[in-house]
Amino acid sequence: MKNPLKLRFSFSYLVWPFCLLILTSCSKEGLNSQGGLIDPGFKAVNLQTGIKENVIPIKADLWYVSYVKDALTGEILKDSTGKKLKLERTGSIGVDGGWLQLEKTINNELKLTLLENFSDQPRNFAIGILSADKMDEVNFIQTRADGYELVKKEIEEVTESRKIYVSTEGCTAMNLVNSSNRERKVDITAIFKDVKYSSEFISDSYGAFDWLNKADSTIFMDELMVNGGVRWQGKVPYSKDKTFENYIKSGDKQELLLKPNTQITARGEFKYLERTCNYIFTIKNKTSGHEFQVKGTWKQKVPLTPRTILQ
Secondary structure, three states: OOOOOOOOOEEOOOHHHHHHHHHHOOOHHHHHOOOOOOOHHHOEEEEOOOEEEEEEOOOOOOOEEEEEEEOOOOOEOEOOOOOEOOEOOOEEEEOOOOOEEEEEOOOOOEEEEEOOOOOOOOEEEEEEEEEOOEEEEEEEEEOOOOOEEEEEEEEEEOOOOOEEEEEOOOOOEEEEEEOOOOOEEEEOHHHHOOOEEEEEEEOOOOOOOOOOOOOOOEEEOOOEEEOOEEEEOOEEEOOOOOEEEEOOOOOOOOEEEEOOOEEEEEEEEEEEEEEEEEEEEEEEEOOOOOEEEEEEEEEEEEEEEEEEEEO
């Protein structure tokens, strides 16, 4: 393995966590001898990943976070209540939106947790540290990873969430006429042309629908078993909006044998099944290996059995 401990003015996502651990182990006396509150190697940090509870070494016994600001506009960032971010005592603060959290520990350490940046725009922010008459600043530039990978799926159907019912939803009626003296087959596929499967994902997790590659936004979900048989299996679009798939596929055809000199009306109805599942997806940043979870609910409706009614 390459040695990741070499300090640079601008750190990559791999160097950052390891260097934090090494520098945290340095003595306060050794750090203070270098001058300033923040080691020069931490003043400009470039990341392509999220990080969790990484320690920023501070060369002072008494210090506090005086501000967190947008490094481009200078705007002071606020928490969810509208208060400007400031951390003086033991505890934690978080930026509105939840993507950044700072904690001052009982060991007088500053821990930083930073969620992934899923935007195509870099995230630029700065943390100001104040100690007595000294002021120092850490600047971050965080960009989106090169890609993300779904490494684990946990899907559990909610107990008693299944609902099976008969409905005319998506079905229509057709007037069928055979004015000849011979039986003939009539195409009645159009009766069911608007019958659809539906899928809906609901999640409040940060970036729940932003990590997936837009070019391939489908995911295999748990197959549907009914009375010991598979009634549905496959991929569904992973989207925060409800999506639909036609029951009638290209090439499908349903026919009815119509008696001679007959005129009837044919209409349809369907037996549907609805279910709700809870899911946890574990996602890996392919650039850094950093993992995070997305939790939510998946609702599905499956057309099971058609019925043609003649009148």
